[in-house]
Amino acid sequence: MNAAAADPLSPPRTSWFTLIMWALVIAVLSWSWQGAEIAPMKIVKDAGNMAELASDFFPPDFKNISYYLEEMLITLHIALWGTLFSIILSVPLGLMCAENMVPAWVYQPTRRLMDAARAINEMVFAMLFVVTVGLGPFAGVMALFIHTTGVLAKLYSEAVEAIDPGQVEGVRATGANKLEEIVYGVIPQVLPLWISFSLYRFESNVRSATVVGMVGAGGIGVILWESIRGFMFPQTCAVMLIIIVTVSLLDFGSQRIRKLFI
Amino acid sequence: MNKQVISVQQLNKHFANNHALKNVGLSVEQGEMVALLGPSGSGKSTLLRHLNGLVCGDKTVNDKPSNGYIEVLGVPVQKNGKFCKTVRASRCQTGYIFQQFNLVTRLSVLQNVLIGGLNSTPLWRSLTGRFTLAQKQQAMNALERVGLADFATQRVSNLSGGQQQRVAIARALMQQAKIILADEPIASLDPESSRIVMDILSDINKKEGIAVVVTLHQVDYAVRYCPRVVALKKGEVFFDGPSEQLDEGTLAALYGSKVTPPQSNKSKTPVPQLWAQTA
Incomplete structure (x- = not known):
């Protein structure tokens, strides 16, 4: 009699819902497999080609190293200004995306605008700016600036939405105006996170700046693209090594700085 | 009357x-x-x-x-x-004192007291944080009144609850609240x-x-x-x-x-x- 009644201690059965969800996940994965034309056998079959290409890369050719380093430095300059411009613009835009700072009719359109800036890749913006401001690093700066503003404004606003409202209220209660509330009540709370986000974006902008050059927006990407197109693989290898070393050093350095603020 | x-x-x-x-x-x-x-x-x-x-x-x-x-x-x-x-x-x-103090915890004690002076400070000064020497002196006097002058440079988050509440009172004093x-x-x-x-x-x-x-x-x-x-x-x-x-x-x-x-x-x-x- 007792056994017939539902035993409160019996483990719950796997529900149909769970099974259906798993089936769905597997279906989506296999569909994408076909869509992306994944063919692992090709790698095995064409292993010879790969080995030949790889061997063409070595030994790397550092004959023009001073030129490469010069262009790498320009890439860093692009990343620096692209990031700085976007930080400056992201402060007001980030506050305008935060729902605890502004009414919905302000943050909804601002957020959609930032979504758009974020949705389009830097490469695409770079191509557009090459058309408008001409070939050269400035097109790269603008491309990084627009895309990064979309990213940073969102990250900044998320930090703002997580603040302790009591501290802001404390400032408001003294009769401070809205701007003073933000400068004294909001910014001190979010500053460490904002600095950390900005440094992280600088790191990733250095990586992005190496590729925006490929569409003509200046920096080491231009050399990279030229040498790949000209089948000059030892030079390509040298450029890639320089990029790897620079990006690693910067990542390491900015990680150390970020730790100071968190 | x-x-x-x-x-x-x-x-x-x-x-x-x-x-x-x-x-x-x-x-x-x-x-x-x-x-x-x-x-x-x-x-x-x-x-x-x-x-x-x-x-x-x-x-x-x-x-x-x-x-x-x-x-x-x-x-x-x-x-x-x-x-x-x-x-x-x-x-x-109006000086307002909160149960949870509502101080800006990442700022120093002195800065928090100076917030009480924002409403009598021109905007260009308040937004750039350039309080006058007289205001700083007034803030120090307010801290002295609540017995926390020695803590002026400390970050608020390092203070105990009772000390934080006294900083909040100093902020109200800085306001010259009526x-x-x-x-x-x-x-x-x-x-x-x-x-x-x-x-x-x-x-x-x-x-x-x-x-x-x-x-x-x-x-x-x-x-x-x-x-x-x-x-x-x-x-x-x-x-x-x-x-x-x-x-x-x-x-x-x-x-x-x-x-x-x-x-x-x-x-x-x-x-x-x-x-x-x-x-």
Whole structure:
């Protein structure tokens, strides 16, 4: 009699819902497999080609190293200004995306605008700016600036939405105006996170700046693209090594700085 | 005879279905020290937040436009459920003390006190943080008054609760507030810190002669420090009179049951018998 009644201690059965969800996940994965034309056998079959290409890369050719380093430095300059411009613009835009700072009719359109800036890749913006401001690093700066503003404004606003409202209220209660509330009540709370986000974006902008050059927006990407197109693989290898070393050093350095603020 | 510094008329407030304040009227005169008492949820903090324009009263009462009106130091704060344009002018003159201190924890003690001076600072100075030497000196004097001058450069987050509350009082002093509203200022503090904070508030009340309205949930503190008590129950003014008149029956009716009136009922001077040894 007792056994017939539902035993409160019996483990719950796997529900149909769970099974259906798993089936769905597997279906989506296999569909994408076909869509992306994944063919692992090709790698095995064409292993010879790969080995030949790889061997063409070595030994790397550092004959023009001073030129490469010069262009790498320009890439860093692009990343620096692209990031700085976007930080400056992201402060007001980030506050305008935060729902605890502004009414919905302000943050909804601002957020959609930032979504758009974020949705389009830097490469695409770079191509557009090459058309408008001409070939050269400035097109790269603008491309990084627009895309990064979309990213940073969102990250900044998320930090703002997580603040302790009591501290802001404390400032408001003294009769401070809205701007003073933000400068004294909001910014001190979010500053460490904002600095950390900005440094992280600088790191990733250095990586992005190496590729925006490929569409003509200046920096080491231009050399990279030229040498790949000209089948000059030892030079390509040298450029890639320089990029790897620079990006690693910067990542390491900015990680150390970020730790100071968190 | 005395100047009226707080005037509340027909104030109503709903939170969803909870009628938090029911037709509350209140009048406080210059130099008074008033305790707001009442069980949790009786509306005492809500009333205080209305006084500083942090919350707005109901726009309609029983589907008719509200007649709610609040005036602090002669400056209108809110009327008929809408903030008046002068709400910020009123806040400038009002020192507000919070239960959770509401200091900016990542700023230094001195910077937090200087926030009290924002409202009298030109915008270009306040936004760039360029306070004048005179203002800094004034802030240091305020800190000296609450006994924390040595902590000026420390970050607020390194201070204890009692010290933080004293910084909040220094911020109100920096404002040169003409009235102080304190919302459960000692509810998060230990007894010794509570005594210090209440002593400072009482001292400001006596020396500066400014009115202090303080919500409390300890009846003994209210009786010891405040000559006048206003008690709220379920959003209505339940008792308003001298604290000596708070007898066992009134307290039992206010809190429901089993609250014994404190023995220090007769001694009006704030003598902290319980902590005399530690002080």
